[in-house]
Amino acid sequence: MATLNPAADAxxxxxxxxxTPEKREALFGFFFISPWxxxxxxxxxxxxxxxxxxxxxxxxxxxxxxxxxxKWFQAVxxxxxxxxxxxxxxxxxxxxxxxxxxxxLLIAVLLNQNIxxxxxxxxxxxxxxxxxxxxxxxxxxxxxxxxxxxxNSILNPILFRISDFLSLETPxxxxxxVFSQDWAMPSVIIMALWGAGGAMLIFLAGLRGIPTAxxxxxxxxGAGPIRQFFxxxxxxxxxxxxxxxxxxxxxxxxxxxxxxxxxxxxxxxxTLTMVLHLYNTGFSQFRFGYASAQAWALFLAILVFVLxxxxxxxxxxxxxx
Amino acid sequence: MAENTATITESxxxxxxxxxxxxxxxxLWRVLLYIVVLWGAVIxxxxxxxxxxxxxxxxxxxxxxxxxxxxxxxxxxxxxxPFVGPFPFARWxxxxxxxxxxxxAGVVLSASFVGFGFARLRFPFRNLLxxxxxxxxxxxxxxxxxxxYLLFVQLGWINTVLPLIVPNWFAPPFHVFLMRQFxxxxPQExxxxxxxxGCGWLGIYGRIHIPLSLPxxxxxxxxxxxxxxxxxxxxxxxxxxxxxxxxxxxLRLFEGYMRSNIQDxxxxxxxxxxxxxxxxxxxxxxxxQGIVMTGVKG
Numbered sequence: 022m023a024t025l026n027p028a029a030d031a032x033x034x035x036x037x038x039x040x041t042p043e044k045r046e047a048l049f050g051f052f053f054i055s056p057w058x059x060x061x062x063x064x065x066x067x068x069x070x071x072x073x074x075x076x077x078x079x080x081x082x083x084x085x086x087x088x089x090x091x092k093w094f095q096a097v098x099x100x101x102x103x104x105x106x107x108x109x110x111x112x113x114x115x116x117x118x119x120x121x122x123x124x125x126l127l128i129a130v131l132l133n134q135n136i137x138x139x140x141x142x143x144x145x146x147x148x149x150x151x152x153x154x155x156x157x158x159x160x161x162x163x164x165x166x167x168x169x170x171x172x173n174s175i176l177n178p179i180l181f182r183i184s185d186f187l188s189l190e191t192p193x194x195x196x197x198x199v200f201s202q203d204w205a206m207p208s209v210i211i212m213a214l215w216g217a218g219g220a221m222l223i224f225l226a227g228l229r230g231i232p233t234a235x236x237x238x239x240x241x242x243g244a245g246p247i248r249q250f251f252x253x254x255x256x257x258x259x260x261x262x263x264x265x266x267x268x269x270x271x272x273x274x275x276x277x278x279x280x281x282x283x284x285x286x287x288x289x290x291x292t293l294t295m296v297l298h299l300y301n302t303g304f305s306q307f308r309f310g311y312a313s314a315q316a317w318a319l320f321l322a323i324l325v326f327v328l329x330x331x332x333x334x335x336x337x338x339x340x341x342x
Numbered sequence: 343m344a345e346n347t348a349t350i351t352e353s354x355x356x357x358x359x360x361x362x363x364x365x366x367x368x369x370l371w372r373v374l375l376y377i378v379v380l381w382g383a384v385i386x387x388x389x390x391x392x393x394x395x396x397x398x399x400x401x402x403x404x405x406x407x408x409x410x411x412x413x414x415x416x417x418x419x420x421x422x423x424p425f426v427g428p429f430p431f432a433r434w435x436x437x438x439x440x441x442x443x444x445x446x447a448g449v450v451l452s453a454s455f456v457g458f459g460f461a462r463l464r465f466p467f468r469n470l471l472x473x474x475x476x477x478x479x480x481x482x483x484x485x486x487x488x489x490x491y492l493l494f495v496q497l498g499w500i501n502t503v504l505p506l507i508v509p510n511w512f513a514p515p516f517h518v519f520l521m522r523q524f525x526x527x528x529p530q531e532x533x534x535x536x537x538x539x540g541c542g543w544l545g546i547y548g549r550i551h552i553p554l555s556l557p558x559x560x561x562x563x564x565x566x567x568x569x570x571x572x573x574x575x576x577x578x579x580x581x582x583x584x585x586x587x588x589x590x591x592x593l594r595l596f597e598g599y600m601r602s603n604i605q606d607x608x609x610x611x612x613x614x615x616x617x618x619x620x621x622x623x624x625x626x627x628x629x630x631q632g633i634v635m636t637g638v639k640g
Binding site for chain 1: 371372376386387389405452455456458463474475478480482483487488490493495547571574578579591593597604611612614615618
């Protein structure tokens with residue numbers, strides 16, 4: 022930045038000399054975080070805004086770029102299939118979040134009881150969440166196979182005995198799981214519960230953070246194990262519960278791989294979830310504008326529930342001190 | 343806890359009868375505890391067992407009814423099926439390995455660099471920007487999917503591994519958070535000492551923070567490896583040629599083809615999940631450490 026004015030030049034030199042340690046530090050600070058800034062702009066903020074813009078277009082991302090206004094955003098509310106997908110996703114999330122959080126908490130509390138071989142048990146319960154994905158969905162499809170699958174070959178004889186015992190006219194039969202409209206979604210949920218180990222580990226870490234002195238004090242005051250659980254364990258674990266619930270809400274509303282592999286959304290759209298539907302709309306039907314509008318609708322739904330969880334937390338989460 | 347209970351009951355000197363009654367309760371509770379934990383573990387282990395059992399079973403035995411719990415003989419012939427079939431299974435495996443390893447490397451290097459910046463340097467808007475990092479951690483992936491897809495189409499990266507790797511070289515927020523939390527625990531005095539010895543910021547980062555943060559880098563790498571290995575949505579969108587597939591994607595194709603040969607399918611699935619399981623067992627300690635760090639301080 023050469024200038025003809027010597028006074029300004031001197032000023033600039035003075036300014037350069039003014040590169041105080043603070044300024045140098047700030048400069049280096051931005052240098053260090055620059056990979057994140059670039060990534061954030063290119064792979065997060067940019068795409069987010071762009072997908073909102075796409076929502077106003079009819080587009081196949083190639084030749085067709087036609088502005089359609091709010092059409093897609095209105096269609097999101099009226100399209101029967103989108104409503105079905107929204108309902109299914111909500112169904113999955115509203116069952117999955119409380120159920121898997123409770124299950125994870127239960128296992129963690131049991132394993133925290135000074136149990137022998139804790140690391141062995143922990144591994145057994147945690148391992149399923151390491152292998153999440155396509156292989157697991159394929160495995161469960163086999164377990165759920167209605168005729169010779171493992172699950173029904175255990176359930177059917179039991180149900181037969183029960184029917185016999187109750188002398189029912191039509192004997193009880195195990196559901197056809199992923200082939201049944203009513204049971205397909207529960208099948209997906211049961212499979213997902215198998216992966217509760219991730220949340221369990223987080224709970225175990227949280228439990229380890231509770232000072233044992235509290236339990237000893239409670240014992241001296243005559244509090245039994247159940248009282249201790251509800252008066253010490255649960256309150257002190259509420260931040261961890263919130264953390265798990267929020268993670269779980271975000272993950273549950275995005276359920277995709279499992280349903281794609283196990284049911285492809287069927288039978289009769291009983292497991293069509295939002296991400297699956299927007300994937301189909303975009304990448305199978307090439308209606309990327311509509312898919313983008315759906316993505317935003319889903320994003321807002323997730324945001325509402327996450328914010329609700331966080332806002333409501335002030336009334337049930339207890340932070341120490 | 344049992345020992346503690348004993349000492350406390352003694353020290354409070356409860357009447358003998360009540361003390362004994364209490365101990366019976368404790369013993370009953372612990373027996374019940376072990377029964378519940380054991381049964382839970384059995385239920386959690388059965389799907390794995392069933393996968394292995396089906397994979398090593400002789401084909402004639404697989405479709406018998408009622409299902410047989412124990413194979414007549416253990417054989418590995420089913421494991422040949424994925425490799426000799428019409429699909430490039432070994433190639434898929436290689437693709438997954440390349441993508442997972444390079445993604446992990448990118449995450450570790452970039453996130454530790456950025457994490458150091460957030461943990462150690464003061465600059466304007468630092469807290470605000472860190473809040474942005476935290477909130478993007480919660481951002482659902484699908485919202486970025488279509489524009490990112492278009493970006494990669496225009497870069498000509500479809501059917502290459504690049505879209506699966508490159509974004510991971512730009513400091514994914516979860517890992518930045520992990521690294522930053524770890525760097526915060528390194529005493530400031532070490533930085534100050536290095537500064538007095540004439541180290542610049544890069545020197546402090548490279549000579550002090552990197553060597554001290556190898557465990558957390560391990561955590562980060564393992565997480566990313568597992569995540570990328572299991573990832574299905576991104577390969578599905580970016581890879582359309584069969585020979586470019588990752589294992590997760592290929593399994594689905596294989597499944598459509600192998601529908602009736604469940605033993606081959608299970609063998610393929612077992613091979614596909616093996617790397618993540620092996621890595622988990624090698625690095626179990628790091629896994630758990632990572633959970634402790636994110637969970638407790640999060």
